[in-house]
Amino acid sequence: MTKPIEIIPHTGKLGVLTPGMGAVSTTLYAGVFAARKGIAEPIGSLTQTGRIRLGKRTEGRSPLIRQFVPLAPLDDIVFGGWDPYSDDAYTAAMKAGVLRPEHLEAVGDELRMIKPMKAVFSHRWVSRLEDTDNVMDNGSMMSQVEALIEDMEQFKVEHGCDRLVIVWCGSTEAYEEPSEVHMTLASFEEGLRNNHAHITPSQIYAYAALLAGVPFANGSPNLTVDIPAMTELAARQGVPIAGKDYKTGQTLIKTIIAPGLKARMLGIRGWYSTNILGNRDGEVLDDPENFRSKEVSKLGVLEQILQPELYPQLYGDLYHLVRINYYPPRGDDKEGWDNIDIFGWLGYPMQIKIDFLCKDSILAAPLVLDLALFMDLAQRAGQKGIQEWLSFYFKSPQTGPGLYPENDLFIQLKKLKNTLRHWMGEELITHLGAEYYE
Ligand SMILES: NC(=O)c1ccc[n+]([C@@H]2O[C@H](COP(=O)([O-])OP(=O)(O)OC[C@H]3O[C@@H](n4cnc5c(N)ncnc54)[C@H](O)[C@@H]3O)[C@@H](O)[C@H]2O)c1
Numbered sequence: 001m002t003k004p005i006e007i008i009p010h011t012g013k014l015g016v017l018t019p020g021m022g023a024v025s026t027t028l029y030a031g032v033f034a035a036r037k038g039i040a041e042p043i044g045s046l047t048q049t050g051r052i053r054l055g056k057r058t059e060g061r062s063p064l065i066r067q068f069v070p071l072a073p074l075d076d077i078v079f080g081g082w083d084p085y086s087d088d089a090y091t092a093a094m095k096a097g098v099l100r101p102e103h104l105e106a107v108g109d110e111l112r113m114i115k116p117m118k119a120v121f122s123h124r125w126v127s128r129l130e131d132t133d134n135v136m137d138n139g140s141m142m143s144q145v146e147a148l149i150e151d152m153e154q155f156k157v158e159h160g161c162d163r164l165v166i167v168w169c170g171s172t173e174a175y176e177e178p179s180e181v182h183m184t185l186a187s188f189e190e191g192l193r194n195n196h197a198h199i200t201p202s203q204i205y206a207y208a209a210l211l212a213g214v215p216f217a218n219g220s221p222n223l224t225v226d227i228p229a230m231t232e233l234a235a236r237q238g239v240p241i242a243g244k245d246y247k248t249g250q251t252l253i254k255t256i257i258a259p260g261l262k263a264r265m266l267g268i269r270g271w272y273s274t275n276i277l278g279n280r281d282g283e284v285l286d287d288p289e290n291f292r293s294k295e296v297s298k299l300g301v302l303e304q305i306l307q308p309e310l311y312p313q314l315y316g317d318l319y320h321l322v323r324i325n326y327y328p329p330r331g332d333d334k335e336g337w338d339n340i341d342i343f344g345w346l347g348y349p350m351q352i353k354i355d356f357l358c359k360d361s362i363l364a365a366p367l368v369l370d371l372a373l374f375m376d377l378a379q380r381a382g383q384k385g386i387q388e389w390l391s392f393y394f395k396s397p398q399t400g401p402g403l404y405p406e407n408d409l410f411i412q413l414k415k416l417k418n419t420l421r422h423w424m425g426e427e428l429i430t431h432l433g434a435e436y437y438e
Pocket residue numbers: 019020021022023024025082083084085096119120121122126129168169170171172173201202219220221245246247248249279280281284360361363364
């Protein structure tokens with residue numbers, strides 16, 4: 001046993017704020033309210049249903065993760081958010097059409113109480129959203145930062161929260177590469193004062209959060225906390241950050257299948273992935289500038305898992321294509337098709353076809369819950385900056401400079417669990433197991 005690290009106990013209420021109160025957020029809120037009332041199970045959430053093995057296989061110790069580490073319980077969460085549309089969470093959830101009306105009715109009173117705060121929003125970055133009616137006045141970016149901090153403080157007081165955490169659930173912003181203004185905190189702050197054209201709304205939220213000492217996780221592929229200015233600020237303020245882009249749907253399946261094929265040293269010649277999706281997220285991603293953000297995040301995973309530079313004969317010629325087609329009749333019920341052209345012994349070709357009829361927000365909501373609870377835990381455990389142990393949740397995990405991200409879902413899970421064991425002073429599990437045979 002090693003010495004556990006000091007973790008400040010959870011007390012009072014935890015405010016979970018989401019910029020973006022659309023399909024994913026409202027499905028999260030409704031699910032947590034339903035679980036609290038005992039009318040649904042929080043399936044898909046590692047923090048709520050997952051267990052962690054401790055010690056030797058012979059010891060039989062596998063507590064629930066939420067009993068092993070001091071997470072905030074569901075009863076102590078208060079939700080809030082910002083959105084450029086003024087719909088309360090009940091109306092927004094009805095419009096998103098993910099959960100059936102009978103499920104929403106059962107938690108309708110709680111959902112109606114969640115009214116969005118005015119959003120920092122710009123059509124330059126999300127052009128497809130029209131007729132917005134709940135946008136902050138266009139002052140300078142620095143005054144928007146101040147207004148967001150005031151929103152957070154007010155929320156804390158109004159709801160009696162001890163702490164806050166922010167998880168970005170807003171639309172995907174147009175693709176952007178890091179530029180000069182993102183490189184240092186000083187240049188970023190200068191940019192905020194001058195309304196710099198390359199500072200996006202999500203970056204303004206993130207800056208405000210970190211300045212207020214609130215952990216920030218990014219669920220979209222936007223360039224947000226993954227810029228040097230933000231890592232500098234997070235380090236200075238002692239606040240955890242994590243990102244980016246929830247690993248759900250097709251990429252989840254990809255990061256389950258690809259490590260398996262690689263483990264057996266099977267070659268892959270092509271991987272064609274296409275999606276049809278009819279929700280608002282799909283509509284935003286129909287714009288090529290916004291899709292580009294998603295494409296970059298989706299394409300990266302195979303390259304890292306398969307390591308073509310080490311296995312050129314197996315993966316050196318891989319053709320990887322990802323498409324998303326906006327198709328309104330399907331709403332949130334996404335269909336993700338994959339055709340994988342693989343080859344085996346003596347180069348003989350084979351094919352795998354996957355047709356995943358999934359529900360995007362049903363897969364994403366539990367990830368937002370876990371991220372909120374783990375980010376809050378990390379802060380109480382004195383962690384600051386990039387939380388790479390939360391890579392498990394992301395398509396495009398943020399890492400320190402010079403480190404490649406780990407995309408294999410099972411390595412990510414091991415890393416997450418070993419981090420918790422380490423914090424709590426338990427032995428790390430290496431799966432060597434030689435002692436059982438000595
Ligand atoms: N559902 C999934 O499986 C999944 C997976 C990975 C990533 N994501 C990302 O999560 C995000 C949310 O997805 P969703 O399905 O809920 O989308 P959605 O379109 O239903 O909701 C997004 C909400 O964000 C709001 N918004 C846009 N700009 C904003 C701003 N500047 N400030 C505050 N709110 C803003 C929109 O009005 C909308 O209500 C998207 O970026 C999506 O790409 C979702």
